[in-house]
Amino acid sequence: MSMPFYVSPEQLMKDRADYARKGIARGRSVVVLAYEGGIAFATENPSRALHKISEIYDRIAFAAVGKYNEFENLRVAGVRYADLRGYSYDRADVNARGLANAYAQTLGTVFTTESKPLEVELVVAEVGTTEDEDQVYRLSYDGSVADERGHVVMGGQAEHLSQRCAERWEPGMDLEGAVRLAVDVLGTQPEGQAREIGAAQLEVAVLDRARPRRAFRRLTGPVLAELLGRA
């Protein structure tokens, strides 16, 4: 009778984490930035239909990197969670914190009990009435949650891009400044010249504080080109 190999829990978790990290680093980055009028999201995504950034609820948006089928499932679950909560209580009772907790539970459970962790990293962001009330949560493949301020970069060369972002981001930027910074950051490369990413290759959206109910808005076509100063 053969004995199964003994693998220490430390090694098991490390292997899973490495596997997930590798999967996440393969894709393109997503940049999330706070600006004076709300929260901006940007990523390089040539597809018009397969979104990485989406609306969850009135003031809440979702951004993800990693495997599409996995984060798409999480997104749909999030929309259902939010709509169900809003329907059974009130629209005002749906918040990003609750949603982030629900995601953290799912991601954590899958990481420890399933044979393969989810290769995704998420941001759940909620725009408040003032800049101080904005909430941005970053969720990792293992279910860990970080409460972020100002700016987040995930996926791809996240660490490198995050540094670039930190150098130039400042509180109270306007929308144009924030979108340009995000696109510049997406275009930077570890070595050599930065790439210029065309408006058609970008997926940009905002949670606009000034909009009355549903704050989420995609920026496309001429609006985006004008913001980038390439009209």
Add this chain to the structure above:
Amino acid sequence: MTPGTSSFLDFLAAHDASLLPGRDLPGGEVPAAPTATTIVALTFDGGVVMAGDRRATAGSMIASRHIEKVFPADEYSAVGIAGTAGLAIELVRLFQLELEHYEKIEGTLLSLDGKANRLATMIRSSLPLAMQGLAVVPVFGGYDLARGEGRIFSYDVTGGRYEEAEFHAVGSGSVFARGSLKKLWWAGMDQQDAVRTAVHALVDAADDDSATGGPDATRQIWPVVATVTATGYRRVDDEALATAHREVEGVRRATRGVGGDQR
């Protein structure tokens, strides 16, 4: 976490059906509950107008004089409801959510026919309620982005869906409102004419139906009037309604008769 339907209703039924209104009803008489009354809808050149009076009645008593019965279903459609107020308002809330849920999950709007069919299914599923005397009858109108025109759909309690070409009215005062619209509506009217005509039809309905409340200039309570055009749903403001009401009153006074000259 399972992939599935883009319908919130189907999801809710599978997840927790007890949250849906009107399932598992006990038998017996239902005590008098507030009933919402007259809604009119008419098409004009470039969209639809929908208007509802502000009265709800429970038996012979006025239960509310400022209830609202016309709602945005989504950005490009409106829904007005007559019948048992509590259920009707819940139905509208669910319908709004159904459309928004689909939009968020699919990343695209339902077609206007799709929305109208969805509402028909919802009405049909509340047929047991209707058989207990708790009927809800909506009228649905919206701007068809594909065809570039306003369209109106009427329903019966069994969920039958019928497209109306020009105008429609539901509720206790609908007979009078429809009679009024028959004389007042003309093809190719503009938005302002349509708003005034809708107010006129409600005034005529309130004239003959005790359950319909006319515009109340003393309390400044005006009907809820909404327009849906290519630019989306918009509620007509009180000032414009006060003006429309004055014009209607003017017409009625000028001919010294109830009803007044047409147009």
